[in-house]
Amino acid sequence: MEEIYQVKTINMISKKTKYAIKALLHLAKHYGEGPILIAHLSEKEKIPKKFLEAILLDLRKQGILGSKIGVGGGYYLIKNPKQVFLSQVLRSIDGPIALIPCVSLNFYERCDDCKDEITCGIRNVMTEVRDATLKVLSGTTLEDILNREKRLNTSKKRTINKM
Amino acid sequence: MEEIYQVKTINMISKKTKYAIKALLHLAKHYGEGPILIAHLSEKEKIPKKFLEAILLDLRKQGILGSKIGVGGGYYLIKNPKQVFLSQVLRSIDGPIALIPCVSLNFYERCDDCKDEITCGIRNVMTEVRDATLKVLSGTTLEDILNREKRLNTSKKRTINKM
DNA sequence: CAAAAATCTACTAAATTGATAGATATTATA
DNA sequence: TATAATATCTATCAATTTAGTAGATTTTTG
Numbered sequence: 425m426e427e428i429y430q431v432k433t434i435n436m437i438s439k440k441t442k443y444a445i446k447a448l449l450h451l452a453k454h455y456g457e458g459p460i461l462i463a464h465l466s467e468k469e470k471i472p473k474k475f476l477e478a479i480l481l482d483l484r485k486q487g488i489l490g491s492k493i494g495v496g497g498g499y500y501l502i503k504n505p506k507q508v509f510l511s512q513v514l515r516s517i518d519g520p521i522a523l524i525p526c527v528s529l530n531f532y533e534r535c536d537d538c539k540d541e542i543t544c545g546i547r548n549v550m551t552e553v554r555d556a557t558l559k560v561l562s563g564t565t566l567e568d569i570l571n572r573e574k575r576l577n578t579s580k581k582r583t584i585n586k587m
Numbered sequence: 588m589e590e591i592y593q594v595k596t597i598n599m600i601s602k603k604t605k606y607a608i609k610a611l612l613h614l615a616k617h618y619g620e621g622p623i624l625i626a627h628l629s630e631k632e633k634i635p636k637k638f639l640e641a642i643l644l645d646l647r648k649q650g651i652l653g654s655k656i657g658v659g660g661g662y663y664l665i666k667n668p669k670q671v672f673l674s675q676v677l678r679s680i681d682g683p684i685a686l687i688p689c690v691s692l693n694f695y696e697r698c699d700d701c702k703d704e705i706t707c708g709i710r711n712v713m714t715e716v717r718d719a720t721l722k723v724l725s726g727t728t729l730e731d732i733l734n735r736e737k738r739l740n741t742s743k744k745r746t747i748n749k750m
Numbered sequence: 751c752a753a754a755a756a757t758c759t760a761c762t763a764a765a766t767t768g769a770t771a772g773a774t775a776t777t778a779t780a
Numbered sequence: 781t782a783t784a785a786t787a788t789c790t791a792t793c794a795a796t797t798t799a800g801t802a803g804a805t806t807t808t809t810g
Contacts, residue, residue: 475799495810560715569712
């Protein structure tokens with residue numbers, strides 16, 4: 425009898441958020457070149473078209489994207505890629521970055537079982553986790569990510585040439 | 588007509604993990620004093636009993652807890668509280684700590700849409716996020732959390748006395 | 751007016767979360 | 781050895797979230 429192994433489904437950032445980042449990076453690469461079609465983004469970044477529509481709409485409502493209807497329309501970045509922070513993107517789609525609501529800056533909620541926030545040790549650690557995470561996420565922009573990719577590409581080439 | 592506001596449900600650590608941490612802190616506080624009943628933990632920490640059963644079983648399978656059946660039985664910490672890291676607890680219940688599977692140390696999976704891991708900018712940032720998060724989570728033990736609570740309590744008292 | 755686009759509304763299947771119910775196995779002790 | 785006290789195992793469930801799809805509608809340009 426064969427056994428079936430079920431890979432643990434993983435709960436991190438959602439596909440939706442990952443799609444959002446990929447779409448935004450594409451738009452960032454073509455910043456200033458006018459609107460890009462949903463259909464084009466969908467094809468180039470391998471994102472289901474209808475799903476992408478919803479994502480782009482979210483990002484527009486967050487003030488990150490602009491859109492134009494009709495011939496010659498599409499989506500475009502409203503902000504400069506060096507002003508779009510990864511923290512903002514994650515919050516726009518998945519919501520909070522903190523691991524626990526009582527420590528979230530943008531989605532605060534009191535824990536229902538909380539006796540005293542001030543002296544809660546769990547909350548205290550989770551604040552540190554939040555700060556450590558945010559230091560990276562709100563220190564990284566779309567432009568930074570594109571630059572990382574450039575850097576990684578050239579250092580990869582150097583490595584290959586040495587071999 | 589009244590409007591109904593639905594608070595955004597929040598996706599961070601699960602209730603299950605939070606319950607696990609609370610149960611473990613309780614057991615840590617009484618480390619070395621012998622087994623504690625599920626029923627007792629359930630009542631003191633306000634955790635649904637049947638749900639708690641499943642959680643404790645998980646933690647036992649992870650080698651964090653031991654159990655004893657029958658009269659005088661219950662659950663107890665196998666490891667010293669200064670050797671139980673928060674990272675291990677989170678992984679035992681919720682799974683991965685990384686935000687993206689291709690960067691997870693314990694639950695690695697290749698992204699299905701990945702062309703080249705080495706030059707992926709998203710992966711590059713997410714590695715940094717993982718490291719920053721882990722620095723805190725794997726640097727904090729059950730004992731540390733209890734100590735934090737003691738410290739927070741005394742500094743709170745000092746503040747109150749000053750007023 | 752026609753074509754090209756985004757936008758809106760509604761629906762769906764599968765997985766996950768947060769539980770509960772009830773039967774069973776194990777152990778200490780009277 | 782019987783019994784009471786425990787943990788353990790198996791099954792089930794409702795609500796929510798995730799990852800989409802379908803189709804009608806609105807806006808804009810030419």
